[in-house]
Structures are given as C-alpha cells and as structure tokens.
Amino acid sequence: KQEVTQIPAALSVPEGENLVLNCSFTDSAIYNLQWFRQDPGKGLTSLLLIQSSQREQTSGRLNASLDKSSGRSTLYIAASQPGDSATYLCAVINQAGTALIFGKGTTLSVSS
Amino acid sequence: AAGVIQSPRHLIKEKRETATLKCYPIPRHDTVYWYQQGPGQDPQFLISFYEKMQSDKGSIPDRFSAQQFSDYHSELNMSSLELGDSALYFCASSWGEGGYNSPLHFGNGTRLTVT
Numbered sequence A: 001k002q003e004v005t006q007i008p009a010a011l012s013v014p015e016g017e018n019l020v021l022n023c024s025f026t027d028s029a030i031y032n033l034q035w036f037r038q039d040p041g042k043g044l045t046s047l048l049l050i051q052s053s054q055r056e057q058t059s060g061r062l063n064a065s066l067d068k069s070s071g072r073s074t075l076y077i078a079a080s081q082p083g084d085s086a087t088y089l090c091a092v093i094n095q096a097g098t099a100l101i102f103g104k105g106t107t108l109s110v111s112s
Numbered sequence B: 001a002a003g004v005i006q007s008p009r010h011l012i013k014e015k016r017e018t019a020t021l022k023c024y025p026i027p028r029h030d031t032v033y034w035y036q037q038g039p040g041q042d043p044q045f046l047i048s049f050y051e052k053m054q055s056d057k058g059s060i061p062d063r064f065s066a067q068q069f070s071d072y073h074s075e076l077n078m079s080s081l082e083l084g085d086s087a088l089y090f091c092a093s094s095w096g097e098g099g100y101n102s103p104l105h106f107g108n109g110t111r112l113t114v115t
Helices: none
Strands: A004-007 A010-014 A019-025 A030-038 A044-051 A056-059 A062-067 A072-077 A086-094 A100-102 A106-111 B005-007 B010-013 B019-024 B031-037 B044-050 B053-057 B064-068 B074-078 B087-094 B110-114
Touching: A004 A086, A010 A019, A019 A030, A019 A086, A019 A106, A030 A062, A030 A072, A044 A056, A044 A062, A044 A072, A072 A086, A100 B044, B005 B087, B010 B019, B019 B087, B019 B110, B031 B074, B044 B064, B044 B074, B074 B087
Parallel strands: A010 A106, B010 B110
Antiparallel strands: A004 A019, A019 A072, A030 A044, A030 A086, A056 A062, A062 A072, A086 A100, A086 A106, B005 B019, B019 B074, B031 B044, B031 B087, B044 B053, B064 B074, B087 B110
C-alpha cells in the first residue's frame, strides 16, 4: 500500500530564506507526483506536477525534484516570503490507480 | 481563468439527514474526483468519474453515492449522516482519466458540519 510521508511536519523561517520540503513515498511505481499548497480552511492549489519520467519542474521561485527510484521528492522555495505561509502537500498517483495519495503536509510559517 | 466550482460552501445538517454536494469542473475537463478532509487530516480519496462513468473508488462509505452528469458536473449524495462525516469535501477535475498528464485542480471545498 502506497504511503506518503512529509518531513518536517512544521517549519518556521525568517523572510528571505531558501528552504526545502521533503516528501517520500514507499512504492516507486507512480505515474506522477504533484505538490499543492493549502491555506487554512481553503482548497488546494496545484503548484507543480512532475511526471514519473521527469526529474524536476520549476515555476517561479519553486523547484520540485523527483527521484523515483529512491521514492523521494523535494520542493525548493527560494527567497521565502510571508505570503508563502501555508501547508504544502505532496501527492502521488500510483500506476495501478487514479487517486491522488496525499502526505500529511508541511506547515510553513515565514516571518517578516 | 475558470476554476472548479463547488456548492454550497457551507452546510449544516443533523444526524441521519441527507446532503447533496455539487461540483462543476473546469470547462473541458472530463474527470471529476471527490475527496474528504477531516480536521487536521490529509485529503482522502472517495470516488472519481471519467466521461460520466465511475473510474475509481476509494474509501467512500456505502451511505454515500455520486454521479457525473452529461454536462460533466458531479453530485455527491450523502445519506444517514453521522457526526464523523463532518469534514471538508473537495472536488477536483482534470483533463483525461486519472490525472496522469494534467494536474488536478481543486475547488474551495464544501464544509459539512453534522450536529
């Protein structure tokens, strides 16, 4: 059964710092991996999608990498801003299914 | 750009009542997914539809049912509501079955409170 783990569960940094969020999954047979952002009580906003054949994706200050063989992904946020404060969720789609399987998220707090 | 629309935003029901949640996907998206997120929990997959047919089934209780209509909107019907059904219910849509090549886009959710 696929399990997705995110470390750390919470992270507090001062504005301007670069940071890395980690995601690991137990079954490497995935179709893709997606990073989401969720603000409290709000919906999920898709940040980046990495196909299983890809190594990384970039969007603005965000860069996500994927190492399928080791079951790991990282989300790199450059020059963090207070507006980046949110919960970041990693999710995978298994080759055998269609459902996103989520990690429990990393709650990021960026102080000004 | 148009997003996934969910209604209602908030819903309060009593135990044993029924509830219907609606989801309107992004135009031209043919796949709809339903997720349940309990307080402090990660989203759990309930069910998905592709081209109006059930595509995949997750941890959806037998008391719940869903369907996708000809205009691709979807409804989640929940009966015999229990206190534990209180959660945020998200709908997501994508183009193509399974979200393999296009990302899932989520709505803002319906917050269901069962009293």
